[in-house]
Amino acid sequence: MDRTFHGRSLSQSIDWKLIICYLILLLIGWVNIYAAIHSSETGGIFSFDTRSGKQLMWIATAIVIAAFILFVMSPRIWEGASIPIYLFVVFLLIAVIFLGVEVKGSRSWFEFGPVRFQPAEISKISTSLLLSMILSNNNFKLKKLKDYIVVGLVLGIPMLIILAESETGSALVYVGFIFVLYRQGLSGWWIAAIGIAILIFILTLTASPYTSTAVLIAILLICNSLNGRNWTKWVLISIGIILLIALFPSFWHRIVGTFIPGVSALEHNPDVTVVQTIKEGAHLFFLSKIKPLYILIATALGLAPYLVIKAFHGRNTTFKMLSIIGFFAGVMMVFSTDFIFNDVLQPHQRKRIEVLLGLKEDPAGVGYNVNQSLIAIGSGGFLGKGYLNGTQTTYGFVPEQATDFIFCTVGEEWGFVGCSVVIFLYLFLIWRILYDAERSREAFTRIYGYCVASCVFMHLFINIGMTIGIMPVIGIPLPLLSYGGSSLWAFTVLIFIFIALDREEKKYF
């Protein structure tokens, strides 16, 4: 039976724009890998001794795989096979911990002779498939606790195993699935909550616990004000409270100062020993042990029962209650930040965050990568230095120049224009996937499209963000551009399953 006989032809049903965008990105990746390695590896762009030659081989095989998915396999099998595929990949993820080889401190690679691959890469595919299958079920609504738990397990199991493999980057990509859940009805406040949590974490580390608590209160107040009636009045009241909180610490120091003799004289006293004794005395004084932060939180705790009762009797009960819960979660976050930072994170992760936030300068160590990467990209200027003329990326100033830091080569040799083109190509890819997804009639296809788009987006933002210093150094590849077969194949399969699903639907319209 010829399928095309009943519906549209192949060329009509396939989203060629998506495929062309995919191919352009592969080409850009390949030429830039050559640019990155051409001075340290002998052989031409096609030589299999070099990574550009090998990448060409990966590209060729990826296209074969893409064609196989598109033309040979039936797109209908994916939904049905999602559970076994998912379980198999989870099995691989666990197996790699015991059977894998160690690369740069993480045990996440299987090695078969010259070929290495990372189960974490394909877990994106399996998780996307299973998540799409579950969410597309008509009975499934993100309202019931049971459904939350199911989604939590589907995402949480592979994510936690990957974390255990010390592949923080790949685990972070899973955070992107929240956009899929949002599209499927999850409250937007969850995204906001994650954003606020990150903000509080950063503020506690860079400013002070008081500042981050104050900011938390400010956000909650403003949100509640905007959510209620009479919002102008409440916004004004909120601003008043926020100002009061902001100015409170300096008031408090004045108050403490008046109680302790000599503290006011401290500021201009040149005698170090006198200052020292007074300071020590001040330190012993009980009032000075009470930090403004404690007073702020004690006040909030005192007001809490009143607010809870008030919330019950007013409108928007759920929102207000959640705000109050959010506040306490936030305060706990503030107090546990030090613990998370010092005891949960590993030393190298801690350093990367310190460098990113500017808490520590480390131009020779962790900061080296970012600094060299910034120099390479920055020196590219508007139009770049020209193909193969980059000096920074080719001398090995930039580490991992063909893999995680491939964007540096783009930035140095093609400049701002080249970077913009690459970013717009990704934007187009994501936009086009979402466009096709929204038009599909099958919920499975649509949700799967969102999964694909989220994964690509997370990789894109984390990787480029890392090279230009707005994300910590997290080793994940730039989709389709970075050197490496494992990643390229995984993204090819991820994307082409969607194209195949999409085509399956369009055939009949």
Added chain:
Amino acid sequence: MIESNRHRNLLFGLGVAALILLAKLFSVQILNNKYKIDASNNSMVYDIIYPTRGIIYDRNGDILVGNKVAYDILVTPRKIGPFDTLLLADVLDIDPQVIIDKMAEYRKFRRKIGYQTVTFLKQVPPETYMKFAEIEYKFPGFKGQDRSIRDYPINAGGNLLGYVSEVDQAFIKQHPGEYRSGDYAGKTGIEAAREEELRGTKGYHIYLRNSHNQIEAPYKDGEMDKEAIPGHDITTTIDAHLQQYGQELMNNKVGSIVAIEPETGEILAMVSSPGIDVSMLADIGKHYKEIARNPYKPMFNRAVQASYPPGSVFKLVNGLIGLEEGTLRPEMKYPCYRGYPYGNKKLGCHNHPSPIDLETAVMMSCNAYFCYALRNVLENRKYDDIGQALDKWNEYVQSFGFGHKLGSDFPAELGGTLPTSRYYNRIYGKGGWKFTTILSISIGQGEVGVTPLQIANLAATVANRGYYIIPHIIKASDGVEIDNKYYEKHYTMVDPEEFNKVTHGMWRAVNSGFGSGGTASIAAVKGLDICGKTGTAQNPHGADNSVFICFAPEKNPKIAIAAYVENAGFGATWAAPIASLMVEKYLTGEVNRKDLEKRVLDGNLMNRVKVKK
């Protein structure tokens, strides 16, 4: 409707994220200039020009350490073509296996090396390099680079000069910002002490390189290049020929000679034997193991680091202290019947007339006389107890430069030891000791430990009749200043008047002729008026050490010298001849006592020295 809203919200979020990335890129690539400047630092090549190191001269303008050219063979592994390994090995005079190993290493690290040039072989002599240069074209990727290395025209002062070697990571860390790997620095001796003057200032050529790491052109036509500034030359106080002669005399003996010009405190010669031959200094790395394994420890500079009992030469100090304290008068005679009796014991002495006065006691080195002399000092009623008296004595001895570092400009100088009342109280308990307990310090034994430099300084102090100038080894010269302290006279606590009362005894010890009872007749040289004092210091590790100090001439002395030979027996047997030959050589320019000279030069005392093998 809600759902399409959400689609729109997500697209909006995507746009915001993309804008964040683009905005940061815009700021990094277009607004901010910092990264462009950093990039030019990264891709400019600084080709370092090494300055020639300063020359080290002796006091008469002879070169002790100069520079000569050697060649490093460099290689750019990326540019190597097929070549004849055997021919290259033959030309460079190395084992072909070395080349094969190196090539394997370059292949292994090829990614790390990239287009860089690395050192293939270090310090090839010019003759070898010339041979290589002729057929260099057969070895693409290889080239020679000249490099200045140290050259020693005269075999004098290996231990003094010290060596220069490539800095290691630890050294670079200790001197932040001053050195980079590949630099050389003085590590010991004068090379280390005067590193700052000697090293000069590095210069550089700046080149631009392209993305293939190839040099394209001088940056701004060399406008920004910096010339290297050669290091300052250093003039030492050493007399190269005297130093060399001293080394020859000390050949096959363990010990030191230190000669000082009394008037200036300038060290004329400082020999530590066995020492390091200058031929080893130029390539210390190659000889390091051999030197470190030598049981006689040639790296150990005995002249400033070994703490010895001074023996009888120390009697001079005790005598002078007695004179200053008023407890001894030159004409006072003490009896000596082969020793100083105490309790039912006796501190022995050799056979000589009795009783004798101070001058004769110095001349004949009577042990008993100086026991009486020190007893009178320590049992002086002026002091509350012997502890107080001993501490006063310690103060006196310190004023002669003993018991502490002299402060010479030679690195690694040590200070020796001097007993205090606290020290004896700790050992014997307070009140648990009296003069006879510590009797042996009268004759320079027991708890007195001094370095040969300090003994020579004593000779200079006596020669100057009461003061010394801190012995030093660097002379002030153009661009090189020396500390003011090397011009200051340090007077001892003993009145200069008192010194003449012992110097004549020293003259008589040398110039009274054999049979007179003078202990150092062997050191006499006609017309030189050498004044000397022998010492025979007991050595717990074997035969006695032979010690001798002298200065000459008696009036207006030009040289003061100390010789200390381990396990060599009487002071008169080895130390006195050695010191007097040095004096003769220095004052007359030649040595006429050929028989004595031959005996010393041929003397081999090494088998007497016990060492841990």
